[in-house]
Amino acid sequence: KSSLVEMIAPGALVLLTPIIVGLLFGNEVLAGTLAGSLVSGVQVAISASNTGGAWDNAKKYLEAGATEHARLIGGKGTDAHKAAVIGDTVGDPLKDTSGPAINILLKLCAIESVVLAPFFHQQGALLFKLFGAA
Numbered sequence: 001k002s003s004l005v006e007m008i009a010p011g012a013l014v015l016l017t018p019i020i021v022g023l024l025f026g027n028e029v030l031a032g033t034l035a036g037s038l039v040s041g042v043q044v045a046i047s048a049s050n051t052g053g054a055w056d057n058a059k060k061y062l063e064a065g066a067t068e069h070a071r072l073i074g075g076k077g078t079d080a081h082k083a084a085v086i087g088d089t090v091g092d093p094l095k096d097t098s099g100p101a102i103n104i105l106l107k108l109c110a111i112e113s114v115v116l117a118p119f120f121h122q123q124g125a126l127l128f129k130l131f132g133a134a
Contacts, residue, residue: 018113026125045102052095055087
């Protein structure tokens with residue numbers, strides 16, 4: 001239950017950012033926000049997936065002991081293997097869920113913006129209208 005409560009703020013951030021930006025600044029700024037979200041989100045997703053895969057492969061490398069280096073570091077029961085198991089525990093969810101989930105968040109943000117764009121075109125950019133810049 002507490003994990004669902006902890007996800008309220010990130011979920012609200014994804015859902016409310018396009019609405020707030022569109023209402024306060026208009027479609028042009030919203031397009032820039034989406035571009036920035038896309039560029040940074042893709043980088044974070046790729047990084048999360050690659051990092052999780054590397055941690056997962058480190059444990060497999062030590063357990064296989066196929067190279068002299070892997071045998072030198074140590075197999076099961078050594079401190080290196082224990083550390084690799086912890087890395088695998090963190091790495092599996094990182095590569096399997098966190099990286100791919102960012103794709104869904106980016107799509108949600110973009111679809112919400114596209115659906116609400118006509119409304120923002122008519123009613124948005126409130127700050128610019130308020131201060132006479134639009």
